[in-house]
Amino acid sequence: AQSVTQLGSHVSVSEGALVLLRCNYSSSVPPYLFWYVQYPNQGLQLLLKYTTGATLVKGINGFEAEFKKSETSFHLTKPSAHMSDAAEYFCAVSDRGGYQKVTFGTGTKLQVIP
Amino acid sequence: GAVVSQHPSWVICKSGTSVKIECRSLDFQATTMFWYRQFPKQSLMLMATSNEGSKATYEQGVEKDKFLINHASLTLSTLTVTSAHPEDSSFYICSAPIMDRGSGYTFGSGTRLTVV
Numbered sequence: 001a002q003s004v005t006q007l008g009s010h011v012s013v014s015e016g017a018l019v020l021l022r023c024n025y026s027s028s029v030p031p032y033l034f035w036y037v038q039y040p041n042q043g044l045q046l047l048l049k050y051t052t053g054a055t056l057v058k059g060i061n062g063f064e065a066e067f068k069k070s071e072t073s074f075h076l077t078k079p080s081a082h083m084s085d086a087a088e089y090f091c092a093v094s095d096r097g098g099y100q101k102v103t104f105g106t107g108t109k110l111q112v113i114p
Numbered sequence: 115g116a117v118v119s120q121h122p123s124w125v126i127c128k129s130g131t132s133v134k135i136e137c138r139s140l141d142f143q144a145t146t147m148f149w150y151r152q153f154p155k156q157s158l159m160l161m162a163t164s165n166e167g168s169k170a171t172y173e174q175g176v177e178k179d180k181f182l183i184n185h186a187s188l189t190l191s192t193l194t195v196t197s198a199h200p201e202d203s204s205f206y207i208c209s210a211p212i213m214d215r216g217s218g219y220t221f222g223s224g225t226r227l228t229v230v
Contacts, residue, residue: 034219042223042224043120043207043222043223043224044158044221046218046220090158101148101160102160102209104157106156107156107157
């Protein structure tokens with residue numbers, strides 16, 4: 001079964017500082033990997049996803065993530081945090097192909113300090 | 115494109131009553147719909163998977179008689195919480211795969227259910 005671990009339920013960064021949200025997955029074969037953002041009382045918005053090809057994936061709002069098979073990681077980064085980045089971020093994984101169910105991590109709440 | 119419209123956004127109901135949540139795919143056909151539940155400060159937990167024209171598949175521990183799922187058309191899936199109790203209060207979110215986007219998934223905006 002797929003599983004995903006997000007290290008740190010809360011992360012605080014200063015505005016303009018680097019954002020690093022950690023995600024590790026457990027899978028026997030490389031899965032599909034996703035990062036989603038959720039604002040209070042809203043659904044989830046896809047930031048980026050890795051399915052195949054280039055391991056460095058660029059997403060919306062300046063975020064990017066790198067798939068590292070050797071480390072089974074898919075950490076999310078952004079060079080410079082903005083106040084509007086404050087939200088909850090979920091790493092997720094699914095099996096390849098077809099309509100596979102998505103398994104979510106426990107989430108990391110990002111706080112941006114002015 | 116690939117929008118799922120979820121209604122209502124929030125609902126308050128009395129214990130013992132039933133509540134229906136709708137998810138409509140607006141510009142694509144959703145043959146599959148995933149239903150998730152999210153408790154405060156927790157992650158999303160998959161409740162069930164609905165497929166158009168067939169019975170839903172429920173995850174272990176989810177009461178199928180309590181959480182009725184109907185997926186009668188390619189654009190509409192509904193979740194009905196029957197005989198709701200306060201412990202059913204949660205945030206419910208639907209999600210549909212959008213295969214033409216390379217295994218992406220689009221999410222509804224969620225429904226905040228409060229049972230009093």
